[in-house]
Structure formats: structure tokens, C-alpha cells
Amino acid sequence: MADQDDLRFIQHFRALAFGDDAQRDHVRAALSESPGRAAGRVTLWALDRSAQLLRRFGRRQLEKSTAPVPTSQELKLVEVLRALRDYDRFAAANAALWLVPQREVAGLLDRLAPLTSYYPALETGRRAAQA
Numbered sequence: 001m002a003d004q005d006d007l008r009f010i011q012h013f014r015a016l017a018f019g020d021d022a023q024r025d026h027v028r029a030a031l032s033e034s035p036g037r038a039a040g041r042v043t044l045w046a047l048d049r050s051a052q053l054l055r056r057f058g059r060r061q062l063e064k065s066t067a068p069v070p071t072s073q074e075l076k077l078v079e080v081l082r083a084l085r086d087y088d089r090f091a092a093a094n095a096a097l098w099l100v101p102q103r104e105v106a107g108l109l110d111r112l113a114p115l116t117s118y119y120p121a122l123e124t125g126r127r128a129a130q131a
Contacts, residue, residue: 001073006078009115010070013077016044017051018064031118039118046114050077053111073099077112084109087117 012031015023027047031040053075054062064073070078076098083092089109096105 007068007070009081010074011074012043013051014065014075016047017055017062033120034118038107041116045050047110050108050111050115053108054099057107059098059100076103076119080109081112081115084113 012027015027019027028040031043034040037091051062058073060073065071065072076095079095080092080099083089083095090110092109092112093105096108108115
């Protein structure tokens, strides 16, 4: 089940993976305000590099969706991110295997790791209840 922070992550990921220049600029502006300019750049880099890796090495082609409901790939990305936030690298690697082959798991986890500071863990102040 996705909560507000997970949906925001998915919205940012979709804009960078599939969006036009206006959508990307909107995400850049939002990230430069919220975590700050430097942290926003790191977050943008991590989102963009993750999307590139999934486009290039993903087990399936990235699904483009405009629906408010996350796709199965996006839910799996959220699962990987949650496991990384909880410092459970084994669970993150197992979830990432659904998205990429074994040889690319470490690369995906490394690219998603900086996002754990922007999309916080449950015990450190998530913004809303489950959606």
C-alpha cells in the first residue's frame, strides 16, 4: 500500500523517466525548494540514474502510466526503497531482482540509496497515513 511520500516519489520518478521538459523542470524546482539546492541535485541525480538503469537493464520495459495508481514496477521500486530505508539490504536486493537481472542489482541499489534521505523512514516522520 502506498502512502503520500511513496506517491510523491513515484510522481517524481515518472516525471524524470517519461516527462517532457516542463515536467522535469517542475520536479527540479520542487526538489530545489524542499530538501534544498544541493540535496535536490543529489535526489535528481539518483532518480535520473535509477530510471536510466531500469530503461537499459530492466527485465521489462518501463511502464508509462498517468493513472494515480502505481504500476507493479513502481510498487516494486517503493519496496526496494523502503527496504533500503530500513537498512535491510537483503530484502532490497530480493525486491530489486524483480526489476533487474542479478548482475545489475548492486547498481540499482547504489543509485537508489541517496533517495532514502529525502523519502524518510516511517519512524522518522512520514507525512501522512496510508493512502
